[in-house]
Amino acid sequence: MSKFELFVMYLCAILTLCVMYATQPLQPLFEEILNISKFQASLFTTSILTPLAFASIFYGYILEKFAIKKILIFAFLIFGILEIAFAISSSYLALLMIRGLQGLIAPAALTGIMSYISINSPKSSVGKNIGIYIGITILGGFLGRFLSGLFNDIFGNWRVFFIVIGILLLIASFLVTKISGTKGSNLIKPKISDIKNMFLIKENAFICLYIYFIFFSFQGVLNFLPFELVKIDGSYSGSKTGIMYAGWLIGLIISFNISKINKFLNGSKNSMICGVVIFILGTFLLHTHNFYIMFFAMLVVCFGNFLSHTCGSGYINLINLNHKGIANGLYVSFYYLGGSIGSFLPGFIYTNSGWSGFLFFMSFMLFISFIFSILLKKSLN
CATH class of the missing domain: 1.20.1250.20 (MFS general substrate transporter like domains)
Structure with a gap:
């Protein structure tokens, strides 16, 4: 697995975690500008996390039926489009619906990234590369929270950060097209019973x-x-x-x-x-x-x-x-x-x-x- 491929996977991981947690520090702001309750504001985070608990097994199965590379290209393309759509929306229901759709993409992204790294890494490097991936997700979660609040303070507009992330997600989708496909981890396609x-x-x-x-x-x-x-x-x-x-x-x-x-x-x-x-x-x-x-x-x-x-x-x-x-x-x-x-x-x-x-x-x-x-x-x- 080349350094470029690892870089692309780690970049995708950071961006995914930024998407997941960027709304958290802004929830009091959303409460005010959208005239919603604290509970309603908290749903921006809940709506994207909940699918991770239920959809990841399904995506793990799909990732073995189809090429991980193609799924990641599609996932980050949709991620980017939805993030820009979130940045230009003003309706609470529209914003919440977009977060819910992103919640369906997040498990495919995270499971796909981890699977790509583990399949393409030499056995002696699997633990190390996955360990770095975990660190990258930690960094991504921190950056998403910190930078969304910082951008709002600097530009006086919460939308700027989400537009920037949306553009970076589209770039990430393009970069995934430049990596190699996954090595065949097995010759038998999985069944649901697997x-x-x-x-x-x-x-x-x-x-x-x-x-x-x-x-x-x-x-x-x-x-x-x-x-x-x-x-x-x-x-x-x-x-x-x-x-x-x-x-x-x-x-x-x-x-x-x-x-x-x-x-x-x-x-x-x-x-x-x-x-x-x-x-x-x-x-x-x-x-x-x-x-x-x-x-x-x-x-x-x-x-x-x-x-x-x-x-x-x-x-x-x-x-x-x-x-x-x-x-x-x-x-x-x-x-x-x-x-x-x-x-x-x-x-x-x-x-x-x-x-x-x-x-x-x-x-x-x-x-x-x-x-x-x-x-x-x-x-x-």
């Missing part, structure tokens, strides 16, 4: 369930931490809340050095176990009501989450020599399914049992993930 059969392979099931509970817990902590900070301070502080997410930068460090980490810990299986243990330690540190300790705890939580995710995504590609598209689709679906449910279900625990009860519940979910990491290690020994 999706079920892929999950019935116990190692795949262990990895998917492992990451489900990891991202369930991570999204739970991220979503309800701001409410606890308000209780601690007595008022909302955007800067204090924002700095809590600085731990995302740790994800970049981990993803770009995952090969060294795996070597130090003697393999991906051990790294996955360490990741969930570190995450659990972070949740215990969050029990304190000292801001600085909680800030450090979030660094620990992010370290554990991103170590788990980077190793999990790389490992499922490493152990599946055939039907990588389906394997990636399963992984992405369980990842986002855990995140989507974790973003609201733990709220009932938080409301009724408080912060400590909430964190104990998160620790219990992570313990389940820990069990699956142990089962995975034993099954592969």
Whole structure:
């Protein structure tokens, strides 16, 4: 796999994540200019994330039936057109519908990119290249949030950033035409039943369930931490809340050095176990009501989450020599399914049992993930 092909895939990944998260910092602005409620504004993000939990398995199957290159060309062409359409629309329903359509494209883009990288990379480089891909998605999510707000402040118009991203998406679609096709990962085209059969392979099931509970817990902590900070301070502080997410930068460090980490810990299986243990330690540190300790705890939580995710995504590609598209689709679906449910279900625990009860519940979910990491290690020994 050439450096140019990797560059194109990583560029596409950054742009996809920019599309997914660019509306988040602008939701208060949309609430004001569109005269909508906070809940309605939040749907701009929900509408694009929800399909990732359900459509990725289907797209994993489609990606093995048809050429990944052609699907990516089409996906980013439509992505770009829809992004420009979003930038020039003024109706809430039109904007929401466009986001929903983009939500149907996002799983094809992300699953296709990960599959292309894993299929075309030498086996010795799969873990490293997928690790960098994870880091790139982290960077893309940050840039989408940061730059959309920055462009609005600089130009006094939220639409400018979306037009720029739309143009870049169209350029990305053109660049994909210049990469080579995927190598044949298998000679037999998959059947629908292969999706079920892929999950019935116990190692795949262990990895998917492992990451489900990891991202369930991570999204739970991220979503309800701001409410606890308000209780601690007595008022909302955007800067204090924002700095809590600085731990995302740790994800970049981990993803770009995952090969060294795996070597130090003697393999991906051990790294996955360490990741969930570190995450659990972070949740215990969050029990304190000292801001600085909680800030450090979030660094620990992010370290554990991103170590788990980077190793999990790389490992499922490493152990599946055939039907990588389906394997990636399963992984992405369980990842986002855990995140989507974790973003609201733990709220009932938080409301009724408080912060400590909430964190104990998160620790219990992570313990389940820990069990699956142990089962995975034993099954592969």
